[in-house]
Amino acid sequence: MAAGAADEVGGLLVAGVFLLVGFGSAGxxxxxxxxxxxxxxxxxxxxxxxxxxxxxxHGDESGPIIETAELSDRTSLNFTPSVISTTSSSTKVSVEITDVSTQG
Incomplete structure (x- = not known):
């Protein structure tokens, strides 16, 4: 399962697929x-x-979760995987890129 998102800030366009791996029957x-x-x-x-x-x-039973990934050296992506819980197996999970900023 995957969710897609994209954002452009300062001329840098980032498109992403967010991989969703899950298990369970009710939630x-x-x-x-x-x-x-x-x-x-x-x-x-x-x-x-x-x-x-x-x-x-979006889709976690406790509300939206905001995370940040870092891209460096043009190709190195650092992030912490997020574990979310949904209220049911039919809950729609989505991801939106909300900002891209430059450090350095």
């Missing part, structure tokens, strides 16, 4: 991990900059 526990792609030529990305990509996960 589900899901692990959400970003699998992001730059939608621009990587040569146009500052190799010395660190990009913080903030995204919001």
């Amino acid at each position: 589900c526990n899901l692990t959400v991990e970003p699998d992001l792609t730059l939608a621009v030529d990587s040569d146009s990305v500052d190799p010395d900059a660190v990009y913080e990509i903030t995204y919001e996960i």
Whole structure:
């Protein structure tokens, strides 16, 4: 299962598929991990900059979850997988990229 999202900030377009892996019958526990792609030529990305990509996960029984992934060296993506719980197996889970900012 996957959810998609995209955002453009300062000329950097990031598109992503967020991988959702879950189990359960009534509600589900899901692990959400970003699998992001730059939608621009990587040569146009500052190799010395660190990009913080903030995204919001919807569908958790306690409400939206906000997470941040860091992109550095044009290709290195660092993130912590998120574990969410849904109230039922039919709950729609979605992810929205809400911000991309440059550090450095």
